[in-house]
Amino acid sequence: MPIKSLFENAVFNWVLISSIVILMIITNGILALKTIEDLSSTQNSLYNTGDIIVELDDLHNLVLMAETGQRGYLLTEITEYLTPYQDALGRLCAQLNDTKKLRSEVPGQAKRIASLILLVEQKINELTKTVELALAEKEKSALKQVMTGRGRDLYKELRAELEQIKTLEINYRNSLFTVLSAVEREAKATFIISGITSALLLLGLAFFAKLNARSEAKHRLQLEQQNEMLAEKVAMRTKELTLYSDELSRSNRELEDFAFVASHDLQEPLRKIRAFGDRLRSNYGQLLDKTGADYINRMGNAAERMSNLINDLLEFSRISTRGKPFIAVSLQPVIESIIEDLEISIKESNASIVLGALPIINADPSQMHHLFINLISNAIKFRQPDIKPVVEIQYCQAEVAMEQWHIITVKDNGIGFEQEFADKIFVPFQRLHARAEYKGTGIGLAICRRIVERHGGKISARSELGHGTLFRIEIPVDNALINIIGDNLNAQQ
CATH class of the missing domain: 1.20.120.1730 (Four Helix Bundle (Hemerythrin (Met), subunit A))
Known part of the structure; x- marks a missing residue:
């Protein structure tokens, strides 16, 4: 039987x-x-x-x-x-x-x-x-x-x-x-x-x-035989997974080395382009007509954009591999320091930052700084003409599927966008506006998503064209295990 x-x-x-x-x-x-x-x-x-x-x-x-x-x-x-x-x-x-x-x-x-x-x-x-x-x-x-x-x-x-x-x-x-x-x-x-x-x-x-x-005695031998076969299969599969893991770690190291070398090698000619452009402008600017001066300016701007893009790509690739261990981070002083860093743009735009009571979370402090400075600067940048920008940062804790989550929202009254593009904005290089309207590399929100995902959470956006945007960040209260797994992967790489 x-x-x-x-x-x-x-x-x-x-x-x-x-x-x-x-x-x-x-x-x-x-x-x-x-x-x-x-x-x-x-x-x-x-x-x-x-x-x-x-x-x-x-x-x-x-x-x-x-x-x-x-x-x-x-x-x-x-x-x-x-x-x-x-x-x-x-x-x-x-x-x-x-x-x-x-x-x-x-x-x-x-x-x-x-x-x-x-x-x-x-x-x-x-x-x-x-x-x-x-x-x-x-x-x-x-x-x-x-x-x-x-x-x-x-x-x-x-x-x-x-x-x-x-x-x-x-x-x-x-x-x-x-x-x-x-x-x-x-x-x-x-x-x-x-x-x-x-x-x-x-x-x-x-x-x-x-x-x-009696029945157990009849099929115990069959079960033992099946267990032996399964043990052999598991051993073979484990060996395959170990080889795959080693190969993946080696591939990640090679990709990181390639990204570092590529960024270094690409930055060097860009620095020369910008340096020679500056020399042309300073030494021969009087000899150039308006068209020549415009060409030099465009060349400098393109070199600067390329440099920013390389730096952003390098940072995007290192979110998981070069992240610091999680510690108890108080978000209140983190965002207050961001407001001080953005003091000039806040004054120029006459923006108001409404800051609620924020928690202490288990996170990478530098990545939290990068996350919120991206969101706040975007809220100021994508403002409506002749309307004073208002950025509200609020917090609450909620239970979802028997698990406690930190819920942080960043809401603005800016230009907004159509909700059908809510997922597109988190994809690298996906822009909803021309570069001439709003500066940027189009990778900032992709970095935000990678940071939140590294912390075991998720980020989403809800917006309406002409009526502002609300970014919702959800991070589990107990994400210690995620931090341990991430550290182990980094150690292997």
Whole structure:
């Protein structure tokens, strides 16, 4: 049987076992939760009805204590009897507040408890009135009040209401005990069922484990053979990749050496062209007509553009190979120093730089300087006529795909461009305007993109013709690994 089929059978068996185990666990869990919930609900109801019975008994006892103290004082006129009366009366008020908070589960019990509380309050008023009359030395009036039988009648009504409430609560409690016994029997049955199913599951697991052990023994040899073949292929592929990596490193070194030599060899004739041009202009300028002077100026300008282009190309090629290790860089002083460097062009254009609070990031400080000086100088250069340029630099931190990113935006109110050219501006030598309109080599934004990509980020532009441009720079907060990989590549090269 092929290894794939054996593997699929083993996976199917374990999926079947896992499904059965999970199903049984869920079923047992649901039964256990239901039993626990029923037990908890029944016990809470028992606690509640028990509390109600105790509270009612306490209320009844306090009424009796207060009435006993009242009658003792009225019959003997001994003030010592007022002490238990007053104590019972004070506790009775607190007990009434507790009784008002009772919440019975028996239907109609709330109205009965409210009626009982009303009778108790009336009884308290009757006791208080007779004692006040006695204290005012109106014993006859007090005794007359007692002899009316109003207090006795109130007590009878109170006791009858109390007995009815207690009887209903006791009956309800007895029914709860019956329910509790049934729930306990269900819990025992549930636990027995869980034990039986657990034992069956263990037996099933043992059976399938034995089957899997037999099937594993059959295809283990095949897997080992396949592993040996794969190991040989991996070794061959690793060797090929190592050779390719060495070749790539050698090629990069040769390209860098070629770029350095080419830039040096190209700069030398350019320097001679500019030097001889300057000599012609200074020594023979008076002998040349306007056309000859224009030719010399054009030659000098072309040589200067060629020199700038060579320097930019060399810098573009060295972003990754000659970059410095990343360190903690505070962007605030970096951009403040750029503003000082661009002081003349800022004053000439009457530009305003709005600088928000900027972070400390893990980066190459010199490349950060180059990145932002390119963006800010472009914002000033590509300004609209007769409109004061405003450059806003803002920062925020955002989470994208469970990763934290530094988001830095550079926004201007310049000439802008059509959004369809948003990708073209980052390609070397791609210009949207004639060289006569705006100076430059057309490689500045390409360098910006290489710098941001070296830091593991990305740069994008959003613009509208005549309404300015917004450059968005996104750099991961944790780009230490990118720095280590880059350093290793540089070391190999």
